[in-house]
Amino acid sequence: MENQSVSLLLELSILTKFGRIKPLCSLLTFMRQARFWGDYIDKKLYDTARKIYLTTGDEHEAGKKDFIEILKVLEGALGEKPYFGGDNFGFGDIALIGFYSWFHAYEVYGNFSIEAECPKLVAWAKMCMKRDSVAKTLPDQHKILEFVKILREKLGLE
Template identity: 75%
Template structure:
């Protein structure tokens, strides 16, 4: 495709931004990453996502695509010649969308309670978080990836959260590996992929960011 300008408005610890970074890396698409300050939002971000004013935003030839999962689907549809991310079978594709939606609806909120609250609310968040991971473990089964032998859509939807796990475990005082060993094996498998390894920040760097965030919102 001629005149292919791809820009990503992103914020480095965002597990949602990581989805687009991985999808672009899987497809070997060159793009310009424009890091955003979420406490001082740029005119470009406000122009490209006036409804939610959030990252990530994928800008393709001047046109914005908002919401990370929609962005991953867009990348898969536009650059369809390499590394398909969604299954070709309509039923399997619908299932992949269902589980990506489940991750967005269930995992983020429970995970946030682990690092952003204390006491009973934190404990409830931890309990919900582990339950969600156990459900996802059941979906994964004995397959290498959620799409079977091929790394794909659901893996991309989920793996970005893994960089936050050190913080979740530290603040929640639990071990993911003890609770959900299959999940951790899957995550380590994903991390061996170059597209994932180069798209995800270090867990300890994310932990330092969350420490700062906890102070900013008045928990510490």
């Protein structure tokens, strides 16, 4: 067992010395970040966004505030990069872009402008929509708005 550890340490030392381990470390870091943002979007954004069109009063106002804060965190994570993964469209982008078709409904029922609050995030979404794989997959934002209106009527919120 000790020989295996020494052998592994020696191999890692050689790989590090010749710069061959850096890409592996970068890949692992990238994968951890992608998982983190995917999880963050899944757990935070969905439930908060629903409060914008499914609640009223204080809960509605708190939902709007929290939603905008989450978007600002995501916009900060995007920074000046074209995609969450840097130069490449990746997992974080995939996790978030599905919400873009809902942005119009959030704005209508939340009475705010996502573009005014998070212009870089909206620019990112518009750039993603230029990708055929995204544009052909997402539902039309006006159909989403109509769906939300019908849902609110059925729930007695209209």
